[in-house]
Amino acid sequence: MCGIIGLTKKSEDSVKDVLRGLAMLEYRGYDSVGIAVITNDGRLIVRKGAGDLASVRKRLGLDELRGRTAIGHTRWATHGAPTDNNAHPHTDCKNEIAVVHNGVIRNYASLRSYLERNHELRSETDTELIAHLIEEELRNGKNFIKALAETLKKLEGSYALAIIYKKEPNRLYFAKMKSPLILGVFDEGSAVASDIPALLGITRKLIMLEDGEFGYVEPGGISIYKLVPEGSFYKINEENIMNRIKVVEWSPELASRGGYPHFMIKEIYEQPQALSDTYNGLIEDPSLKEASKMLSFSKRILVVGAGTSYHAGLIFTYFMSRLIGKIVIPIISSEFKFLEPAISKGDLVLAISQSGETFDTLEAVRSFKKRGAKIIALTNVVGSALDREADLTLYIRAGPEIGVAATKTYTSQVLALELLAVETGRTLGVIDNKEYEKIVETLEKASNYIQDSIEVSDPVAKYMAKLMNDYKGSLYILGRGLGHYIAKEAALKIKEISYLHAEAYPAGESKHGPIALVEKDFPVFIIATSDSPEIVGNAIEMAARGANVWILKSGDLELEIPEDEKIRTIDLISTDGNIVLEPFIYIPFFQLLSYYIAVAKGYNPDKPRNLAKTVTVE
Numbered sequence: 001m002c003g004i005i006g007l008t009k010k011s012e013d014s015v016k017d018v019l020r021g022l023a024m025l026e027y028r029g030y031d032s033v034g035i036a037v038i039t040n041d042g043r044l045i046v047r048k049g050a051g052d053l054a055s056v057r058k059r060l061g062l063d064e065l066r067g068r069t070a071i072g073h074t075r076w077a078t079h080g081a082p083t084d085n086n087a088h089p090h091t092d093c094k095n096e097i098a099v100v101h102n103g104v105i106r107n108y109a110s111l112r113s114y115l116e117r118n119h120e121l122r123s124e125t126d127t128e129l130i131a132h133l134i135e136e137e138l139r140n141g142k143n144f145i146k147a148l149a150e151t152l153k154k155l156e157g158s159y160a161l162a163i164i165y166k167k168e169p170n171r172l173y174f175a176k177m178k179s180p181l182i183l184g185v186f187d188e189g190s191a192v193a194s195d196i197p198a199l200l201g202i203t204r205k206l207i208m209l210e211d212g213e214f215g216y217v218e219p220g221g222i223s224i225y226k227l228v229p230e231g232s233f234y235k236i237n238e239e240n241i242m243n244r245i246k247v248v249e250w251s252p253e254l255a256s257r258g259g260y261p262h263f264m265i266k267e268i269y270e271q272p273q274a275l276s277d278t279y280n281g282l283i284e285d286p287s288l289k290e291a292s293k294m295l296s297f298s299k300r301i302l303v304v305g306a307g308t309s310y311h312a313g314l315i316f317t318y319f320m321s322r323l324i325g326k327i328v329i330p331i332i333s334s335e336f337k338f339l340e341p342a343i344s345k346g347d348l349v350l351a352i353s354q355s356g357e358t359f360d361t362l363e364a365v366r367s368f369k370k371r372g373a374k375i376i377a378l379t380n381v382v383g384s385a386l387d388r389e390a391d392l393t394l395y396i397r398a399g400p401e402i403g404v405a406a407t408k409t410y411t412s413q414v415l416a417l418e419l420l421a422v423e424t425g426r427t428l429g430v431i432d433n434k435e436y437e438k439i440v441e442t443l444e445k446a447s448n449y450i451q452d453s454i455e456v457s458d459p460v461a462k463y464m465a466k467l468m469n470d471y472k473g474s475l476y477i478l479g480r481g482l483g484h485y486i487a488k489e490a491a492l493k494i495k496e497i498s499y500l501h502a503e504a505y506p507a508g509e510s511k512h513g514p515i516a517l518v519e520k521d522f523p524v525f526i527i528a529t530s531d532s533p534e535i536v537g538n539a540i541e542m543a544a545r546g547a548n549v550w551i552l553k554s555g556d557l558e559l560e561i562p563e564d565e566k567i568r569t570i571d572l573i574s575t576d577g578n579i580v581l582e583p584f585i586y587i588p589f590f591q592l593l594s595y596y597i598a599v600a601k602g603y604n605p606d607k608p609r610n611l612a613k614t615v616t617v618e
């Protein structure tokens with residue numbers, strides 16, 4: 001995930017602080033680095049390039065630069081490959097404004113085609129457009145703060161911005177919408193950064209900015225404005241700003257995980273942000289439409305992936321069939337060769353891999369390609385091997401995932417796949433515009449729903465983890481329809497993180513074999529999705545054999561659950577009748593449960609035994 005930092009102070013060593021801050025942002029993952037500084041003789045210097053901080057620093061002589069106001073960036077590619085050109089900061093045509101950005105500008109395509117007419121665009125990024133938009137407003141005679149406000153009104157999506165302007169060398173401008181941004185205050189000046197670690201070497205006095213806030217800092221002053229929905233803005237009074245200063249006492253190690261004890265829990269809690277970035281990144285991306293056309297006009301559709309990515313693919317098969325009546329064939333990547341002889345020209349393969357480097361998935365893609373199939377990739381990593389192999393790529397933009405367990409990348413994959421399914425339905429004409437708008441508006445809110453779901457699930461998962469502390473046996477996680485596919489991912493999390501044997505299968509299969517294993521107090525979790533109220537019968541048959549059954553259901557789902565001391569119900573948040581939201585309300589409980597069981601047993605949830613984050617071997 002991109003990291004930004006900016007600083008203005010009385011002395012000329014801002015660049016030193018910015019470089020120190022960038023080093024603290026490295027843990028977020030990045031592929032390029034850059035800084036911009038206004039020198040004391042009034043020049044705006046930008047140096048940036050692909051590579052890690054140490055190499056770019058040496059190659060471009062970043063340590064030589066001096067000035068009072070500077071910004072810096074670690075980029076994790078979302079629009080355009082990780083190249084020198086696409087690295088931040090980005091500037092306007094006259095090289096007077098330099099911008100660094102974390103987030104995704106959703107209306108990127110329309111802004112770009114508008115700006116292309118009068119501006120020299122030098123990168124493929126959404127960020128560069130912001131510098132040119134401000135430039136336009138300045139050309140119209142506005143002062144900088146008004147030009148910034150007008151620009152922000154035109155941006156849809158998420159952003160944390162730090163901006164410097166050659167003609168105002170002591171000011172550092174900033175703005176925040178849906179991406180984190182923090183202000184740091186110290187005697188000699190002020191700073192902004194996308195997270196606390198970047199500021200710890202400079203100050204511990206912080207202000208957490210809120211969505212819609214923008215403004216500037218200068219030595220001796222902070223000005224914060226707030227955009228209001230009607231399009232105007234007002235200035236926040238100084239006393240209110242001062243009252244918001246908080247002092248943090250984090251150690252640098254704790255800070256690198258954003259205050260969380262492990263990356264896994266941090267990433268579980270990052271899901272609302274990740275979903276918002278996935279949605280914003282895809283909704284107006286022309287590639288989504290292009291992919292939907294390829295799906296619509298293909299002979300057969302196959303979805304291929306490994307582990308969690310395969311589970312996300314199963315959810316795609318479900319919604320393609322349910323929403324638009326199209327059958328999609330799911331294949332586990334390592335099983336590709338058994339299907340290979342049947343693949344031919346006209347087939348379309350949707351390959352899912354968060355890393356884009358999974359050996360089995362790449363092998364499958366290469367062999368299907370040889371047989372004439374077209375490939376669409378869904379990945380989190382721009383420029384990955386899968387990205388390069390594919391005819392077309394969709395990016396999930398979940399930000400880097402450091403914990404071995406896929407958490408936020410799974411929910412981002414699911415959201416992207418649901419958007420793709422509904423877009424395909426519209427292309428095929430089986431979903432009309434009204435229905436399309438309704439589903440897409442619902443999916444926009446997935447970020448809010450998952451936020452609530454995490455909050456509701458966390459204490460319950462913690463409690464359940466305590467109950468299971470001494471348990472070493474197996475457990476079942478059952479569902480029907482959509483619930484079964486969610487259960488597959490839930491069971492994988494329990495296995496790989498808690499080291500308990502968890503099996504997921506369609507609940508209706510119990511009587512065909514697996515129920516033989518059930519005896520007194522055998523744990524069974526039931527994922528009761530709205531498509532399968534009959535699953536209550538499966539809960540009863542398990543309880544009748546002595547199992548301890550927990551039925552998880554959304555708050556608004558009405559089920560006739562009998563009074564039985566062996567059956568408990570866990571009410572999660574309501575989906576307000578929207579089945580497309582159900583994956584986002586059920587999975588956090590199991591991510592958290594697996595995490596809390598692991599922690600209670602003293603296992604490291606970030607590095608489970610025998611597993612690697614990216615599996616590059618057969």
Ligand code: M6R
Pocket residue numbers: 306307308309352353354355356357358361404405406407492496611613614615
């Ligand atoms: O990078 P990919 O999405 O291709 O990875 C696929 C699997 O290796 C991965 O999902 C794995 O199952 C994770 N450990 C699940 O948490």
